Amino acid sequence: MYLAEKFHSPDHWYPADLQKRALVNEYLSWQHSAIRMHAAKIIWLKLLIPKAMEVEVPKDKMDSAIENLNGTLKQFEEKFLQDRPFIVGDQISLADLVAVVEIIQPLGAGLDVFENRPKLRAWKDRVREAVGSELFDEAHQNILSCQEIVETMDRNKFEAYKPQIVKYFLS
Amino acid sequence: MAGRKALKVYLDLLSQPCRAVLIFLKINKLPHAVEYVALRKGEQRSPEFTKLNPMQKVPVMDDNGFVLTESDAILKYLATTYNVPDHWYPKHPERRARVDEYTAWHHMNTRLHAAKVFIFEVLLPRVTGQPTDAGKVDKALAELEGTLDKLENMFLKRQAFLCGDDISLADLLAICELMQPLGGGRDILKDRPKLLTWKSRVQSALSDSFDDAHSVLYRLRDKAKL
Numbered sequence: 001m002y003l004a005e006k007f008h009s010p011d012h013w014y015p016a017d018l019q020k021r022a023l024v025n026e027y028l029s030w031q032h033s034a035i036r037m038h039a040a041k042i043i044w045l046k047l048l049i050p051k052a053m054e055v056e057v058p059k060d061k062m063d064s065a066i067e068n069l070n071g072t073l074k075q076f077e078e079k080f081l082q083d084r085p086f087i088v089g090d091q092i093s094l095a096d097l098v099a100v101v102e103i104i105q106p107l108g109a110g111l112d113v114f115e116n117r118p119k120l121r122a123w124k125d126r127v128r129e130a131v132g133s134e135l136f137d138e139a140h141q142n143i144l145s146c147q148e149i150v151e152t153m154d155r156n157k158f159e160a161y162k163p164q165i166v167k168y169f170l171s
Numbered sequence: 172m173a174g175r176k177a178l179k180v181y182l183d184l185l186s187q188p189c190r191a192v193l194i195f196l197k198i199n200k201l202p203h204a205v206e207y208v209a210l211r212k213g214e215q216r217s218p219e220f221t222k223l224n225p226m227q228k229v230p231v232m233d234d235n236g237f238v239l240t241e242s243d244a245i246l247k248y249l250a251t252t253y254n255v256p257d258h259w260y261p262k263h264p265e266r267r268a269r270v271d272e273y274t275a276w277h278h279m280n281t282r283l284h285a286a287k288v289f290i291f292e293v294l295l296p297r298v299t300g301q302p303t304d305a306g307k308v309d310k311a312l313a314e315l316e317g318t319l320d321k322l323e324n325m326f327l328k329r330q331a332f333l334c335g336d337d338i339s340l341a342d343l344l345a346i347c348e349l350m351q352p353l354g355g356g357r358d359i360l361k362d363r364p365k366l367l368t369w370k371s372r373v374q375s376a377l378s379d380s381f382d383d384a385h386s387v388l389y390r391l392r393d394k395a396k397l
Binding site for chain 2: 001002005006018019021022023025026028029030032033037075078079
């Protein structure tokens, strides 16, 4: 928001129209304890904790994380997307940007959130096109190759954080 | 102005973000109508309310047909749409960014941790009829200590209010969350002189609107003392 104001980026990112802007703010607020919370967990529970830290993740924790993710994606589609091309209307805004990076995150662990979600996939494709496919793909390169990265990474990197991470995600 | 209705807000004063919205409307004398939604009675699940807000949460604002949820979005909308003093949500980009910085951090820090204390100590036992799980309360209190440290050392380090020398939306949202554990008779700020001083500055700036909005919480606190 600061960058959009300070550097006078095109209006659609953070509209001057106060009602449209409010809808961007509404999404940015909601997402903290919804999409961000539930989508970010997946890569930890499905990939980093079991593979990089070699700690077993109980099945019920994984199942409940996926259930929460499914619930939040449903709310996202039903309230924030509906039949609109983008969250706030006909053009991309900061809300779509913040949303797409979180929603793509589970793909890093091999969980395809777009499977059986054609509406979500179509929105993602529109966002990718609006941002520019080259930039979009470049930004997502690392997360999408996360599984391979984990194969070759130094396990010791996580040792210092293991107790905190296990406590946070598995207790 | 013909045909323009007053702003309407749907609130439950036991909810922290609802209190922030009501205080803001009152302190700035913005004409408004309040419809109370009793969460303890499940009124947020009624068909009419669900039609208004499918998320079944409060606060909700309806400004002549423009429906908005999320307290920080509502407060920012009110601050920018109506004529209120600049300090609430400054126009200056750097100063505004500070308020946005706090309101982003607020969700998973102040709000999350202070609410948990109240939920485990007061709400859950009340709703389930089970005794309080002291272990969960202690864990929530420990996590809250971390948040209070950060409030003191980061946001209040060299300034009177969270985002500068004057009160803003950040202080309003924060104070309402930090008041919540009082509903169980617990003053989480009692050993924190810096935060207590900040709190009295905030209360002073908010005058009667603060106590009015917290009347429900005070009644709950008084019951807890018995």
